Amino acid sequence: GQQLNQSPQSMFIQEGEDVSMNCTSSSIFNTWLWYKQDPGEGPVLLIALYKAGELTSNGRLTAQFGITRKDSFLNISASIPSDVGIYFCAGRGSGGSNYKLTFGKGTLLTVNP
């Protein structure tokens, strides 16, 4: 089946630093989504990308749909303590089900005040 490799698995940064994480696939994806999960809660959709090369921002968050359609990046600028959580990438591959997403294993972000 389709798999997503998400890296890094975890990050420890200081407040104010910028953060970058990525997701790669061996096959082409048509849709990329980025979620954030706070401890003990359900994931929240941050950004959705539907077109190769697309760059979309949501506040301090910026995500890009890679030109090759096999990767996506999420950047967080000027991190703050509430950015702590697990960030998941998800996507729908070419030829994949109209109903199912493939999820990465997540990046655990810790922000030190």
Added chain:
Amino acid sequence: SQTIHQWPATLVQPVGSPLSLECTVEGTSNPNLYWYRQAAGRGLQLLFYSVGIGQISSEVPQNLSASRPQDRQFILSSKKLLLSDSGFYLCAWSARTSRFSYEQYFGPGTRLTVT
């Protein structure tokens, strides 16, 4: 706006006991519905999804089952719980027919501990 509810929020059950988790969605019609399990705070495992009343697709063979008795209600059940069923159960929905039907929206989750 759409909202998704799950209950209970937490549950502690003995091995061998039955299980029933409920999920309801408000503010939308004909949603696709999903059950996921998350172990140890990482990786989301898709258990079941449904594209309509009475239509259930199972992703992982196990002692769990799902039912969709109403358009916006999704139930996860088990006749006899195992220790390995412990985890964080998440319900999600997506629009049935829309350009954005791949966007899934998650509920608050149910923390299940089997003792």
